[in-house]
Amino acid sequence: MPKPALMGNWKMNSDLSSAVGFVEEFFKHISGIEGKIRELFDVVIFPQFPLIKPIVDSVEAGARWSDLLRVGAQDIQPEDRGAFTGAVNGICLKSVGVSSVIIGHSERRWFFGDSDSLVNAKLSTTINMNFEPVLCIGEPGEIRDKGEQDSFVLAQLETAFDSVKLDSISAISLAYEPVWSIGTGRNATEAEIAPMIELIRGFATKAGFPGGGANLRILYGGSVNPQNASELYSIDGVDGFLVGGASLDALSFSAILDAMAGEGE
Numbered sequence: 001m002p003k004p005a006l007m008g009n010w011k012m013n014s015d016l017s018s019a020v021g022f023v024e025e026f027f028k029h030i031s032g033i034e035g036k037i038r039e040l041f042d043v044v045i046f047p048q049f050p051l052i053k054p055i056v057d058s059v060e061a062g063a064r065w066s067d068l069l070r071v072g073a074q075d076i077q078p079e080d081r082g083a084f085t086g087a088v089n090g091i092c093l094k095s096v097g098v099s100s101v102i103i104g105h106s107e108r109r110w111f112f113g114d115s116d117s118l119v120n121a122k123l124s125t126t127i128n129m130n131f132e133p134v135l136c137i138g139e140p141g142e143i144r145d146k147g148e149q150d151s152f153v154l155a156q157l158e159t160a161f162d163s164v165k166l167d168s169i170s171a172i173s174l175a176y177e178p179v180w181s182i183g184t185g186r187n188a189t190e191a192e193i194a195p196m197i198e199l200i201r202g203f204a205t206k207a208g209f210p211g212g213g214a215n216l217r218i219l220y221g222g223s224v225n226p227q228n229a230s231e232l233y234s235i236d237g238v239d240g241f242l243v244g245g246a247s248l249d250a251l252s253f254s255a256i257l258d259a260m261a262g263e264g265e
């Protein structure tokens with residue numbers, strides 16, 4: 001079973017100096033509990049593409065910390081190379097030290113038109129290239145209002161994993177992010193999250209994930225912050241978070257980690 005994880009999706013925020021400053025601040029904040037963090041969690045941040053390499057370099061420069069903070073990409077182009085202006089392929093992501101890739105975030109689906117079939121292709125490429133996929137799923141508010149969230153999320157999972165080779169998955173994260181909770185300050189409740197976790201685990205077993213889903217972690221995302229992290233993390237089956245707004249500031253990001261580790265209460 002992969003360790004629980006805290007992942008920070010920076011979206012289209014930060015720049016070079018604030019990104020490098022984040023790394024310094026983050027390490028300062030977790031100083032003293034770094035052994036516990038290393039043992040208990042994977043921590044990954046997903047900056048804009050040009051910030052990936054400088055962050056990897058600044059993490060590696062602090063040798064004793066180098067395994068404490070991994071860097072991921074917010075997107076990937078499924079093709080190997082070629083005439084895809086503006087896109088970034090997996091070969092390039094590998095070469096700058098990316099470990100994980102977010103796929104199917106609702107903002108990609110909405111603003112960039114990432115279709116189910118594109119999400120499927122991106123997932124395949126990510127798995128084939130041995131990145132850890134962080135696949136986002138979750139229903140818009142109007143779907144939940146109609147009580148159709150289960151069939152909506154199940155359909156997202158089924159199309160995303162259609163014909164994907166599952167035996168090569170070494171670690172995968174599925175992030176349940178109800179669209180209505182993203183950036184709204186209104187996190188989902190246990191009554192909303194727990195049945196979704198059951199549904200996702202059930203899908204993984206039925207779809208034939210290796211070891212019945214032993215390599216799967218299920219994250220919750222949507223308005224997670226230092227104040228609600230401890231309660232959300234106590235929900236059975238929540239293996240960590242994908243955090244947007246509260247991941248931009250090293251202090252609030254590490255405060256979420258403190259809450260997960262049961263520190264600083």
Ligand code: PGA
Pocket residue numbers: 009177181182183184185221222223224242243244245246
């Ligand atoms: P939020 O974003 O934490 O700002 O709600 C979560 C996400 O979009 O991954």
